[in-house]
Structure formats: C-alpha cells, structure tokens
Amino acid sequence: GAVVSQHPSRVICKSGTSVKIECRSLDFQATTMFWYRQFPKKSLMLMATSNEGSKATYEQGVEKDKFLINHASLTLSTLTVTSAHPEDSSFYICSAGGQNYGYTFGSGTRLTVV
Amino acid sequence: KNQVEQSPQSLIILEGKNCTLQCNYTVSPFSNLRWYKQDTGRGPVSLTIMTFSENTKSNGRYTATLDADTKQSSLHITASQLSDSASYICVVSATNDYKLSFGAGTTVTVRA
Numbered sequence: 001g002a003v004v005s006q007h008p009s010r011v012i013c014k015s016g017t018s019v020k021i022e023c024r025s026l027d028f029q030a031t032t033m034f035w036y037r038q039f040p041k042k043s044l045m046l047m048a049t050s051n052e053g054s055k056a057t058y059e060q061g062v063e064k065d066k067f068l069i070n071h072a073s074l075t076l077s078t079l080t081v082t083s084a085h086p087e088d089s090s091f092y093i094c095s096a097g098g099q100n101y102g103y104t105f106g107s108g109t110r111l112t113v114v
Numbered sequence: 115k116n117q118v119e120q121s122p123q124s125l126i127i128l129e130g131k132n133c134t135l136q137c138n139y140t141v142s143p144f145s146n147l148r149w150y151k152q153d154t155g156r157g158p159v160s161l162t163i164m165t166f167s168e169n170t171k172s173n174g175r176y177t178a179t180l181d182a183d184t185k186q187s188s189l190h191i192t193a194s195q196l197s198d199s200a201s202y203i204c205v206v207s208a209t210n211d212y213k214l215s216f217g218a219g220t221t222v223t224v225r226a
Contacts, residue, residue, distance in 0.1 A: 006157065032212070043203060043216040044158075093157045103205075103214065105150075105157035 006106025023094030137204030
C-alpha cells in the first residue's frame with residue numbers, strides 16, 4: 001500500500017529559529033500533498049495544499065510567510081516553520097494520495113518551541 | 115457547509131467487549147467515507163474506505179457501515195483489545211472538493 005514517510009518525528013527548537021519538516025511518498029508519486037496541524041484532543045486542521053512545481057495553496061488564517069511549503073519533486077514536500085514561537089508548538093501531519101485510492105498520512109511531527 | 119459529527123466524544127470499555135462509534139455527515143455531493151485510527155502522537159492510519167454503493171466493509175475486528183440515504187456511518191469494534199485504545203476519526207470527502215471533512219474523533223479507552 002501507499003506509504004508516506006514524515007521526518008523528524010519530534011523536534012525541539014529555540015524561539016526565533018526555523019524548523020523544516022519533510023514529507024515523502026515512498027512508493028508512489030504525489031502531485032499534491034497536504035499539511036495539517038493538530039491541537040491536543042482536536043481533529044486535524046488543513047493548513048495548506050502543496051502542489052508539485054507550483055505555489056502552495058494556504059487555508060484562510062494560515063500565514064504563508066510563517067509556514068513555507070516547498071514541493072520540489074513528485075515525492076517530497078517540505079514545511080518550514082520560520083522564526084518559530086512557542087505558540088507554533090503543535091503536532092504537524094502531512095498526507096498524500098487522492099480521491100480514488102485514499103489518503104495516506106505521515107506519522108506526524110511533534111514540534112516544541114522553547 | 116460540509117460537516118462531520120462523531121459520537122460519543124469518548125468511551126471506556128473493558129477488554130473483550132464490543133463497541134460502536136457513530137458518524138453523521140452533511141457532506142455533499144458524497145464521494146466516500148473513511149475511518150481512521152490515530153494512536154497518541156502518531157498519524158492517522160486508514161481502517162476502511164466506503165463509497166456510495168457500499169453498505170459494509172470489514173478490516174479484521176473493525177466493521178464499518180454506511181447508510182448514504184441517512185448520511186450515517188458506524189464503526190464497530192469486536193472483542194476489543196488494549197491496543198484498540200486510540201482516537202477514531204471519520205473522514206468524508208465530496209466529489210467536487212479535494213479537501214477532506216474531518217470529524218472530531220472518538221477517543222476509545224480499553225481497560226483490562
């Protein structure tokens with residue numbers, strides 16, 4: 001089945017630094033990937049849609065300059081949290097796939113900004 | 115507005131017992147409905163996916179049902195195990211929208 005690898009699983013960074021999270025589709029090509037944020041005991045919130053070779057589409061209220069998305073190849077999308085602040089601490093999850101064969105989620109990244 | 119409502123919000127069951135989770139949705143036009151299991155600190159893992167014409171789908175001890183007329187789905191867990199403790203999320207997609215509609219999830223706790 002489709003496998004999506006997300007790295008790192010956990011990261012702790014200092015306020016003001018940037019953190020990059022990678023999302024890879026291991027056995028299929030993904031022209032579209034999705035980035036979600038999840039708060040404790042809440043469901044996933046779509047942050048942005050990552051499109052291979054073009055700009056990402058951000059959801060309302062998501063700062064595109066804060067959350068930089070790059071989808072440079074058909075198997076890799078990255079999310080960079082720039083100038084991180086403690087309020088950016090959260091669980092970030094990517095997914096890839098499609099309507100017809102389902103969406104596969106990455107294992108998630110726990111970001112803690114101190 | 116496309117919405118997905120899950121109930122109960124949480125439940126506790128004894129190991130070996132059965133339980134049923136509910137999902138009601140207003141997503142239209144309906145494409146498919148998925149149930150995911152999410153362990154704490156992990157990404158969601160797909161359990162079942164059903165399209166309009168499917169009424170029941172099983173995956174081991176998990177059985178999902180779908181009534182597209184009433185826009186309701188259920189997930190039945192048989193002979194629960196401690197490893198079933200997780201959040202179960204109902205996700206519905208529309209044919210005209212690539213975005214998914216997520217339920218808030220049901221947290222299941224299985225106790226020995």
